[in-house]
Amino acid sequence: MSVAAVLFLSSGSSVPAQENTAPVTVDRSATGGAQTLDDILRRQRGENIPADLGNGVTGTGAPSDGPLGSQGVLSDSELWRRARQGQAFTTSSQDPNAGILVQDEGTQWLATRQTTLPKYSTYAILAMVILLTLFMLIRGRIRIMSGWSSIKIERFTFIERFGHWLLATSFVILAITGLSLLFGREYVVPGLDWIHAKMNPDAIDPNYGRDAYAWFALAGKWLHDNIAWAFMIGLVLIFVMWVFRNIPTWTDVKWLAKGGGMFSNASHPHARKFNAGQKILFWLVILLGGSLSASGISLLQPGEYAMFAATFEKLNMAGEAIGYPLGLETSLSPIEEMQYSQVWHTIIGVAMIVIVIAHIYIGSVGMQGAFSAMGSGKVDLNWAREHHDLWVAKLEKKGKVPRPAGASNPNTRTTMPLRAPKKPTVPAE
Ligand code: HEM
Structure with missing residues (x-):
């Protein structure tokens, strides 16, 4: 139409x-x-x-x-x-x-889908990559300042890691297939043509890129539609397991006020199991992931849900209540609902990709000692003291921090820290 x-x-x-x-x-x-x-x-x-x-x-x-x-x-x-x-x-x-x-509205939707969305998505992803590159060049890798200890403590159980990796791997597949559907004509087709021309300089098929992309897009769409369920299960799992630990506290405000110690080696603001930055990530993943799932389900079942008309109605009412009438259209045809869902799904998906790129950086190469938390489930005691001191203090109180061989004091470290972090007291929530 x-x-x-x-x-x-x-x-x-x-x-x-x-x-x-x-x-x-x-x-x-x-x-x-x-x-x-x-x-x-x-x-x-x-x-x-x-x-x-x-x-x-x-x-x-x-x-x-x-x-x-x-x-x-x-x-x-x-x-x-x-x-x-x-x-x-x-x-x-x-x-x-x-x-x-x-x-008629399809004309505007088509222009948004073909021009606006790919353009601003490219800007947003590139901006995050540039920002992280600058951060990496200026700040460098965040190291364990007191060096490695020989003591490992459990940070995440098997089921927590399972939930995280279910969410993470499904998200990465959804991101790759989603972006390839969004950028197929702009980047994937010319990219495939370029590879084909390099490999077969004497027999160039002018349709190679488009033909190969057709299969790629078909497979990508199938994967995207089906892997989405794994993402939703992962989302529910991490929500149930971590929601209580991600309730904001006063400690988080102080952590944020100190920039989370991200910009200086000397600063390690107090943090519990999850610091304020991680809590922000958690809530963004839950809220954006939930909205991404809802708009995705409405795209999977065309014409079944009228989410935007209902949302616009509520927004109009809220706007009127505070004296800013929004006048959003509330009688939308099923096809308009789909168009709004598609645009929203892309915006939220790209926003999550941008956020997750930063998370992957800090959870892998950006911070020494961080990855093992989700790898083996165990982290170095000195890393834990520097980044989650209040959590370690609680574990010590419960006697869950292993003592180094021959140590009488449970807090004795096996390696001398360069700068011994102060033993924190656990403030009341
Ligand atoms: C694919 C590469 C990824 C790596 C290497 C990675 C790494 C990590 C690590 C090491 C942690 C634990 C941090 C700690 O111990 O404090 C973590 C936690 C977490 N990850 Fe990932 N992750 C990845 C992808 C994702 C994706 C795609 C999502 C969501 C869509 C995600 C969501 C979370 C959440 C919500 C947490 C808990 C909060 C936090 O620690 O920041 N991760 N990740």
């Missing part, structure tokens, strides 16, 4: 732009109020003829009476204009999409 809309609109692109002149009063009694040939000619001259002129008017006299009557005086352009406005036809089908021959 949107393709028809594009063809329809582009076929009229030779018409000069309308000037902002006042509408002229015209006698349209001969057409029963429908537009006249004179209206069409004046519109073509660029005069201001309202687009909704004669809406609901079906012509005059007997020829247009009754559902099977002729369209009487309607011209082709009038007919197509009404088709665009969803007024030209009737159908006995129960499918709410069946009566839509041309969907």
Whole structure:
């Protein structure tokens, strides 16, 4: 339908732009109020003829009476204009999409899908990569300042790591397949053509990129639609396991005020099992991941959910309550719901990709000693003291921190820290 809309609109692109002149009063009694040939000619001259002129008017006299009557005086352009406005036809089908021959809003959606979304998604991802590269160059790897101890303590159990990796691997597959669907024509097709030309300089097939991408896109779509369920299960698992540890506390405010110690080796603000930065990541993953899942499910089952009309209604009410009426459209056709879902799904997906790139950096090469938390499940005691001192203090109180061989004091380290961190007291929540 949107393709028809594009063809329809582009076929009229030779018409000069309308000037902002006042509408002229015209006698349209001969057409029963429908537009006249004179209206069409004046519109073509660029005069201001309202687009909704004669809406609901079906012509005059007997020829247009009754559902099977002729369209009487309607011209082709009038007919197509009404088709665009969803007024030209009737159908006995129960499918709410069946009566839509041309969907005008599809033109704007198509432009957003083909131009705006790929453009700003590229900017956002590149901006994060540049920011992280600068951070890496200026700050360098965040090291364990007191050096490695020989003591390992358990940070995440098997089921916690299972939940994390289920979420992480499914997300990475969804991100790769999702981006390849978004950028296929811009990057993947030319990329495949380039590889093909390098490997077969003597027999270049001009359709190679498009043909190969067709298979790639088909497989990618299948993976994307099915791996999504693993992502949702992972999301529920980490929510259930970690929600209580991610409730914000006063300690988090102080952690944030000190920039989390991210910009200086000398600063290690107090933190419990999850610091404020991790809590922010957790809630972003839960909220954005939840919204991504909801919009994804509505795309998987076209026409089943009307989430945007309901959301816009609530936003309108909230806007009015605080004196800022938003005037969002609340009567959306099923196809418009799908278009909003698609745009929203892409925006949220790309936002998550940008956030997760930063997380992957800090959870792997960016911070010494961090990866093993999700690898073996154990971390070095000195790493834990530097980044999650209040958590370690609690474990020590419960006697869960192994003592080094021969040590009488449970807090004795096996390696001398360069700068011994102070033993923290656990503040009341
Ligand atoms: C694929 C590469 C990834 C690596 C190497 C990685 C690494 C890690 C590590 C080491 C931790 C534990 C940090 C600690 O001990 O304090 C962690 C935690 C976490 N990860 Fe990942 N992760 C990856 C992907 C993801 C993805 C794709 C998501 C979500 C979509 C995610 C969500 C989380 C969350 C919510 C936590 C708990 C909060 C936090 O520690 O920041 N991770 N990850």
